[in-house]
Amino acid sequence: MSAAGFDFEKARFNMIEQQIRPWEVLDATVLALLGQVKREAFVPAAYQALALSDLEIPLTQPPVEGECMLAPKVEARILQDLALKPTDNVLEIGAGSGYMAALMGRLARRVLTLEINPALADMARANLARAGIDNVRVKTADATTARFAPCADDAPYDVIVLSGSVAEVPTDLLELLRVGGRLFAVVGDEPIMRATLIERTGEASYHSVEPWDIVIPRLRHFPQPSPFRF
Template identity: 70%
Template sequence: MTTANSLEQARFNMIEQQIRPWEVLDGRVLELLGRVRREDFAPAAHRALAFTDMELPLTQPAVDGQCMLAPRVQARLVQDLALKPTDKVLEIGTGSGYTAALMASLAQRVLSLEIEPALASQARTRLMQAGVTNVEVRQADAAANGFAACRADGPYDAILLGGSLAEVPPALLGLLAPGGRLAAIVGDEPVMRATFITRAGEADYRSAQPWDTLAPRLRHFPEPSRFRF
């Protein structure tokens, strides 16, 4: 079996054995997973593991929280965000750039913020090499100063957070356009839930938590006090 055939078999197995069983059944997303080369976004040291059901560290040595999420988690988040071709998307936590590449094929454009300069630079290069032209990767601390780094570009039709947080800040919800959707992994270990919030009206936000997973924390998002009086 050639290397190319081995890669395609591994990609097929990833889709059929990991992603479909996780209720990722949208034909558009499945087609994308077969076309967007995940191995090209994986860090070189772990390229051979690009299709495995695990998080991949993006730095050597590994730094806590800087990882590529498992394929099934990335795919389900993108599917359940239900992107439309006219959508303007904000992603917080670019990581490898792979999730941004998936969303770029489904939406009009993506602004992706990455706190780590080296990861932002690498993601830009990977996206350019993959021919993705409608993603802007911006190196910034997204949560700083009331989301100042992305506020002026809003509102957004969709927001996706590439890591977990304790709770969704109201200032971030305020960046959603009417009808806009936000996808985040919310909670504390050992229980975190994929959380989807839709802005139904000016101050009307509707939330659903359809599945559980775990993901590393996004940096500098507020942690609520554990103390109660």
């Protein structure tokens, strides 16, 4: 769909007022940021006119399952739940086009984002550079290899974000959080998945809440459930 002559500012206003606020995203900082970081700059040209619509945007051609931008309201709700601070050291798994990393980079001290698809990693790097965001590093890697060793570069983390769903959150990943840090993931199997926020409360203790339900595509190669439970 051509974006020639498209009124992105009007569409951005409608996105915030009609999609995001009704999803209980009311944090003034988050809403302002969504108005500042141009989502259309992180969308493939073929889908640019749909960048601010209430849907997942394919990032590859032909479309590959799971390789997409999440709907704007989902990204906004995640960002609000994380309550990022300027001192936070963040890990994201699933860079995609770099948009979520760009949002987090504007709020946090630094972000490491991992992407398993080299072409998407290159896209994210280019998009972030064009947006002038210099505190986000994109690494091409399968996060799940060698007990999540590719994730450990900047550990411990204040925040870990999984930008796709998993059957469960591996303990090896939780151990990369500092005490007081928090991890966001969408956990479960279709048709029931839950947004899950886990805080590391001690060296071997965690507190988990599930504030809302959503179904999103799977992250690749994450393990299936084990006997461990929170």
